[in-house]
Amino acid sequence: MANRERPLSPHLQVYRWQITMTMxxxxxxxxxxxxxxxxxxxxxxxxxxxxxxxxxxxxxCLASPFGKFLLFGFSLALVYHLLNGLRHLLWDIGxxxxxxxxxxxGWTVAVLTVVFTAAIWWVALxxxxxxxxxxxxxxxxxxxxxxxxxxxxxxxxxxxxxxxQLGN
Numbered sequence: 299m300a301n302r303e304r305p306l307s308p309h310l311q312v313y314r315w316q317i318t319m320t321m322x323x324x325x326x327x328x329x330x331x332x333x334x335x336x337x338x339x340x341x342x343x344x345x346x347x348x349x350x351x352x353x354x355x356x357x358x359c360l361a362s363p364f365g366k367f368l369l370f371g372f373s374l375a376l377v378y379h380l381l382n383g384l385r386h387l388l389w390d391i392g393x394x395x396x397x398x399x400x401x402x403x404g405w406t407v408a409v410l411t412v413v414f415t416a417a418i419w420w421v422a423l424x425x426x427x428x429x430x431x432x433x434x435x436x437x438x439x440x441x442x443x444x445x446x447x448x449x450x451x452x453x454x455x456x457x458x459x460x461x462x463q464l465g466n
Contacts, residue, residue, distance in 0.1 A: 381414075
């Protein structure tokens with residue numbers, strides 16, 4: 299059998315980079331990032347359930363510059379994955395298969411991802427506060443038939459952040 303010097307499959311260098319390729323690759327990458335972020339969310343929820351020093355440690359990690367960077371990346375991936383998933387659902391019902399529609403929907407997802415993520419972070423940071431809850435400060439029952447969800451205001455502590463504030 300003759301040994302031919304040709305590629306076995308098309309290579310990325312053969313093709314011109316297109317938005318469809320980018321969106322597909324990013325959809326897979328954000329899916330992987332969301333799985334990693336889900337573990338971080340589970341860690342934070344467990345720390346919040348335990349309360350006290352464990353929650354203070356988790357809150358300090360997430361409030362650090364690197365923690366905020368990770369939270370920003372997680373929210374960006376979540377918004378992108380959601381919008382691109384909706385784009386795929388529209389394809390599943392048969393809408394948007396024409397080439398101009400494919401490009402238009404791809405650019406729409408990219409722009410809305412930036413806009414929605416920026417809006418989420420503007421609202422989140424504009425209050426200028428972070429909160430912590432310590433169960434040890436609670437005087438009333440924490441669960442059971444007499445717990446109302448409004449029974450422990452003394453457990454909340456609000457920490458001011460040096461960020462721009464929304465006007466009242």
